[in-house]
Amino acid sequence: MRSLNDDPFPSTPGKVKIDRTRTLTRLLYRCLASTSSLFLWVLFLIALTASYLSFHSFVDSGSRFFTASWGGIQWEKQVRTSSQIRRSGGMSVLVTGAAGFVGTHVSLALQKRGDGVVGLDNFNNYYDPSLKNARKSLLNRHGIFIIHGDLNDARLLSKLFDVVAFTHVMHLAAQAGVRYAMENPSSYVHSNIAGLVNLLEACKSANPQPSIVWASSSSVYGLNEKVPFSESDRTDQPASLYAATKKAGEEITHTYNHIYGLSITGLRFFTVYGPWGRPDMAYFSFTRNILQGKPITVYRGKNGVDLARDFTYIDDIVKGCLGSLDTSGKSTGTGGKKRGPAPYRIFNLGNTSPVTVPILVGILERSLKMKAKKNFVDMPGNGDVPFTHANINLARRELGYKPTTDLQTGLKKFVRWYLSYYGYNHGKTVN
Numbered sequence: 001m002r003s004l005n006d007d008p009f010p011s012t013p014g015k016v017k018i019d020r021t022r023t024l025t026r027l028l029y030r031c032l033a034s035t036s037s038l039f040l041w042v043l044f045l046i047a048l049t050a051s052y053l054s055f056h057s058f059v060d061s062g063s064r065f066f067t068a069s070w071g072g073i074q075w076e077k078q079v080r081t082s083s084q085i086r087r088s089g090g091m092s093v094l095v096t097g098a099a100g101f102v103g104t105h106v107s108l109a110l111q112k113r114g115d116g117v118v119g120l121d122n123f124n125n126y127y128d129p130s131l132k133n134a135r136k137s138l139l140n141r142h143g144i145f146i147i148h149g150d151l152n153d154a155r156l157l158s159k160l161f162d163v164v165a166f167t168h169v170m171h172l173a174a175q176a177g178v179r180y181a182m183e184n185p186s187s188y189v190h191s192n193i194a195g196l197v198n199l200l201e202a203c204k205s206a207n208p209q210p211s212i213v214w215a216s217s218s219s220v221y222g223l224n225e226k227v228p229f230s231e232s233d234r235t236d237q238p239a240s241l242y243a244a245t246k247k248a249g250e251e252i253t254h255t256y257n258h259i260y261g262l263s264i265t266g267l268r269f270f271t272v273y274g275p276w277g278r279p280d281m282a283y284f285s286f287t288r289n290i291l292q293g294k295p296i297t298v299y300r301g302k303n304g305v306d307l308a309r310d311f312t313y314i315d316d317i318v319k320g321c322l323g324s325l326d327t328s329g330k331s332t333g334t335g336g337k338k339r340g341p342a343p344y345r346i347f348n349l350g351n352t353s354p355v356t357v358p359i360l361v362g363i364l365e366r367s368l369k370m371k372a373k374k375n376f377v378d379m380p381g382n383g384d385v386p387f388t389h390a391n392i393n394l395a396r397r398e399l400g401y402k403p404t405t406d407l408q409t410g411l412k413k414f415v416r417w418y419l420s421y422y423g424y425n426h427g428k429t430v431n
């Protein structure tokens, strides 16, 4: 018997219509059946591609921050050796931002007195990374191991605390600079907020918990007019995103102190300068430009008033950092739980004698024996404040902090280092 399907030419016209319709329906049904399975396949492929892409972008964004140059038996051995304490009553310190300006000096000073030091730095390119690499070589020569890693790498931090029972963390890693915040705001959130929280999470879970000393900034005093700035003054009018992230850091560290019993000391540094300094800071770029015969821009405040800073020499800051570590008191938590109140302290570390920018330029001119080509410009609203001036009574009392280097002496030392490092012709085009 032939089935309807087999008969493409039925005998009656009506039947033609019906049969044609049926055939079409069947065709359509088949077509739909294959389309829907095709559709399902397409959906499946899209899902597969999407999950592949999202995994890929996760790995990508991770690797952007976390170049996995850590781990392994040899790496652990280097970390352990570097963290070894060589004096009685000494400490083993994780120094974040160790390839930075302050981090390098603090690491060297700790190592010199017999403390164990392990450095951590992501070597970002906010300023010339070759300077950070040179600082790293200097630290390596003194037996200090620096890990190339990011504060936001939770696995790395947890591994580090597994390998070494750090007694202290000297947290100096940050996105510094006031003006750059208008160009790259997210870098401040990444390092100064997210990175800080990640570090505190690792510290709170570590057993034993380390004591933490970290760098806040004089910029938290923002637009305050009452001078000198005291720790009890208001800090709720920041003039830049940088200042706002430092202020947030003070609040965040307070929370971890309160909930988890972490011992916290926040240091408000006032314009630190000296050898191995930061190329983005005025005294550094002025030196470069004067030597190259290029003009320098000197900002002026309202009504042509000169800007002034409480310039603080690096050796004085280092003494303040070590004094803070020595007096920090213990964290009280274990297993991520608070067992009692722990110290929470904040100190100004300044020099107490502000100097105007034109006076700074004059000192540089005399040290370099060259005249600067000065362009005086009204200070733009880019986050700078007109003056800073520290009251250091609290640090004097609690830390024995006593700055001893005036700007003239300190700048001379900086210039000597600058010339030995870069030479007189740094950046000059050779004809």
Ligand SMILES: NC(=O)c1ccc[n+]([C@@H]2O[C@H](COP(=O)([O-])OP(=O)(O)OC[C@H]3O[C@@H](n4cnc5c(N)ncnc54)[C@H](O)[C@@H]3O)[C@@H](O)[C@H]2O)c1
Binding pocket: 096, 097, 098, 099, 100, 101, 102, 103, 120, 121, 122, 123, 124, 132, 149, 150, 151, 152, 171, 172, 173, 174, 175, 176, 177, 190, 191, 195, 215, 216, 217, 218, 268, 269, 270, 271, 272, 273, 278
């Ligand atoms: N130098 C000053 O005048 C001054 C003034 C006030 C406060 N501070 C603070 O003192 C600290 C040290 O400042 P500095 O002058 O040495 O600056 P710096 O830029 O030379 O050092 C900071 C280091 O941290 C590293 N870093 C940044 N983000 C990181 C991250 N997410 N993970 C790992 N490493 C990261 C950088 O690569 C850099 O080497 C900073 O917290 C800064 O905000 C400095």
